[in-house]
Amino acid sequence: MKGLTFVSACAIALGGVSLSENVNASEQFVTIGTGGQTGVYYVAGQSICRFVNRAGADIKCNAPASGGGVANVNGLRSGEYNFGIMQSDHQYKALNGVAPFQNSGDMDNIRSVFSLQSEVFTILARKDANATQLDELKGKRVNIGNPGSGQRDTFEQIMKEKGWEPSVFSLVSDLKPAEQASAMSDNNIDAMSYFVGHPNGAIQEASTTTDAVLVAVTGPEIDKLLADKAYFTKAVIPGGMYRGNPDDVPSIGGKAVLSTTAETDPELVYQLVKSVFDNLDRFKRLHPAFNHLSEEEMMQAGLSAPLHEGAVRYYKERGWM
Incomplete structure (x- = not known):
């Protein structure tokens, strides 16, 4: 089965633990590609695994940090991951083989499992950089994100819409999410995304x-982007959420989506979906970004690829489809 590692192989990798040591030889290991450890993707993956591992279905789930949504698409293609969390636009772009996936072709086997939290493209700038509008970032030191991340792909898409080359900034950096805050406080960058x-x-x-x-x-240019690309929506970062930012700030957003491939065992997908939705109230308490999740939205909103048959089986079983 593609992407599934049985415990015998893992035992060898972990130092020779033998199957005789009360280990179930039929146990399946599943991996979810997430994002940086400071982001919600990582929390989402860890939270999903928490319920999968408690379900008692002989499935062991792990959700390591990864490069982000683009890297997770590539991980699904290669079989490194069984599941991957990504922006809704990246699911669409992978399905249709458009940039940044144009060299890999259509990924017609990508499948939706469910959507998660709403996401907002966020830029934070040092106050002394005097940049409260997008155009005021020109000439500044800006972190556009690490290769393979959603923020970098979105930032580059916005730059293309605006006709900007990297040279419009005095410095373009590709720091990972966990490195951005310290870079700002050390005055090494003016803005992070x-x-x-x-x-x-x-x-x-x-x-x-x-x-x-x-x-x-x-x-x-942002209005044109929203009109042309249905996977982006208008979004707002609420005022008062962060120190020094009392007012709502407009931006663009989308949904985070848990994806897999058509080849993933339907029973495995069914058990993962069941473990989350049977515990949805508890799941929603694991991060404030999950507070507004609902069954109806998770089955529909932001899904730009067909649902996996294992997910459909659970949703029909619950009478939701």
Whole structure:
């Protein structure tokens, strides 16, 4: 079965633990690609695994930190991951083989499992950079995100819409999410970016240790992007969520989506979905970004690829389809 590792192989890798030591030889190991440890993707993956591992279905789930949504698409393609969390636009782009996946072709076997939290493309700038609008970032030191991350792909898409080359900034960095806050507080960058659910730990850290303001992502080019790309929606970062930012700040957003491939065992997908939805109230308490999740939205909102048959089986069993 693609992507599944049985305990015998893992035992060898972990130092020779033998099957005779009360280990179930039929146990399946499943891996979920997440994101940086400061982001909601990581919390989501860890939370899903928490309920899968408690369900007693002979499935052991792990959710390591990864490069983010683009890296998770590539991990699904290669079989490194059984599941991956990604922005709704990346699911669409993978399905249709468009940038940044144009060299890999259509991924017609990508499948939706359910959507998660709403996400907002977020730019935070040092107050002394005097940048509260997107155009005011020109000439500044900006972190556009690490390769393979959702924020980098989105930032590059916005730059393309605006006709910007990297040279419009005095410095372009590709720091990982966990590195951004310290870089801002050390005055090594003027602005950081993140496509993430709120509240977010990295944004909270940066705005606590540095006088910083959220940058409005608006303008005619953004309006055109929203009109052309249905997977993006208007979004707002609520005022008062972060120190020094009392007012709502507009931007663009989308949904985080748990994806897999058509080849993933339907029973495995069914058991994962069941373990989450049977415990949805408890799941929602594991991060503030999950507070507004609902069964109806999770089955529909932001899903730009067909549902996996294992997920459909559970939703029909519950009478939701």
